Amino acid sequence: MHRYDERMEMASRDVVSKAIQQEINSGRGIKQNDYVYLDLTKLDRAVIEGKLPQVRQIALDFAGVDCCERPIPVKPTAHYSMGGIPTDKTTKVLDRQGKPIRGLYAAGECTCLSIHGANRVGGNSMLETLVFGKIAGKEMATYNFGVSPVMMAEEQVKETVIWLSNLKKKNGPEKLFAIRGELVTLMDKKAGVFRDQRGLYGARDKIKELRHRSENIGLTDHGDIFNTELIEAIELRNMLDVAEAVVHSALARKESRGAHNRTDYPSKSRDGLNHTLVYREGGQLQIDQKNVVVKNIQPK
Numbered sequence: 256m257h258r259y260d261e262r263m264e265m266a267s268r269d270v271v272s273k274a275i276q277q278e279i280n281s282g283r284g285i286k287q288n289d290y291v292y293l294d295l296t297k298l299d300r301a302v303i304e305g306k307l308p309q310v311r312q313i314a315l316d317f318a319g320v321d322c323c324e325r326p327i328p329v330k331p332t333a334h335y336s337m338g339g340i341p342t343d344k345t346t347k348v349l350d351r352q353g354k355p356i357r358g359l360y361a362a363g364e365c366t367c368l369s370i371h372g373a374n375r376v377g378g379n380s381m382l383e384t385l386v387f388g389k390i391a392g393k394e395m396a397t398y399n400f401g402v403s404p405v406m407m408a409e410e411q412v413k414e415t416v417i418w419l420s421n422l423k424k425k426n427g428p429e430k431l432f433a434i435r436g437e438l439v440t441l442m443d444k445k446a447g448v449f450r451d452q453r454g455l456y457g458a459r460d461k462i463k464e465l466r467h468r469s470e471n472i473g474l475t476d477h478g479d480i481f482n483t484e485l486i487e488a489i490e491l492r493n494m495l496d497v498a499e500a501v502v503h504s505a506l507a508r509k510e511s512r513g514a515h516n517r518t519d520y521p522s523k524s525r526d527g528l529n530h531t532l533v534y535r536e537g538g539q540l541q542i543d544q545k546n547v548v549v550k551n552i553q554p555k
């Protein structure tokens with residue numbers, strides 16, 4: 256790790272992820288596998304058990320490794336969504352023109368509050384969930400007081416009910432879990448730590464194919480009660496939507512910044528800081544930009 260950053264494993268997450276992925280891509284993963292070792296054995300058992308009990312337990316549960324005795328196999332993976340539903344600082348959801356949508360609030364990881372930039376700092380989800388969760392609660396309580404509810408668009412409700420009822424009956428030859436698995440592998444490989452135009456175009460086409468195949472899945476549970484398979488099927492559509500948005504915005508952002516690393520555009524753009532906004536209109540994804548407003552500390 257010292258070849259990449261003198262802070263070694265204490266460097267920021269984008270630096271560590273890139274370093275690990277670069278080692279793996281260069282064939283220097285452990286025994287040519289797609290992982291490297293995180294070695295904690297130089298720490299005393301008392302330190303690990305006292306200060307890192309959760310890390311030890313995760314390694315035991317998922318890799319069967321006691322990190323007091325052996326190094327833990329690790330590799331980069333997606334563990335947080337940077338970006339999401341645009342909201343203002345009072346957690347009101349914003350429309351395409353940047354105006355609050357009446358009665359609609361969002362808080363937590365699903366939002367883009369513009370607090371993280373291109374690389375969320377470790378621990379800052381707490382800010383999003385606790386601080387803005389509290390603000391959302393207060394705002395909603397105030398808003399709802401004496402206000403009549405906004406009615407949902409009847410057409411959309413009808414469409415969703417029909418879609419769900421058709422989904423539940425699906426009896427096709429495609430396997431839900433196979434498509435989910437293929438999507439995860441695809442995003443890991445083509446839209447993961449390193450991206451380039453060729454890979455992203457390939458991912459875009461493959462997502463289209465997976466979406467098409469997802470129309471022909473077969474469910475084994477067609478019931479209404481505790482149907483977890485149906486939930487997985489609903490999630491698959493959401494996963495395809497998010498994957499498509501990630502790939503389209505990664506294609507549009509022709510620079511490298513924070514956790515977004517385009518090997519074909521390795522430098523930061525000088526066009527100023529902006530958010531990528533993705534909308535679906537008439538079945539097509541539309542890309543827009545919004546300037547980032549920096550008030551106090553200018554980024555380096």
Ligand SMILES: Cc1cc2nc3c(=O)[nH]c(=O)nc-3n(C[C@H](O)[C@H](O)[C@H](O)COP(=O)(O)OP(=O)(O)OC[C@H]3O[C@@H](n4cnc5c(N)ncnc54)[C@H](O)[C@@H]3O)c2cc1C
Pocket residue numbers: 334335362363364365377378379380381382384
């Ligand atoms: C391995 C890992 C380690 C992490 N470590 C840290 C860390 O050290 N520090 C840090 O700050 N952050 C960390 N994070 C990120 C942080 O945990 C998350 O960003 C945060 O928990 C998100 O909270 P949330 O309430 O916004 O969303 P979630 O915790 O995802 O909660 C959303 C909830 O909504 C429910 N839901 C979804 N759809 C529906 C629906 N249609 N109807 C009803 N309910 C629904 C879900 O079941 C879920 O319970 C870590 C994440 C991971 C995966």
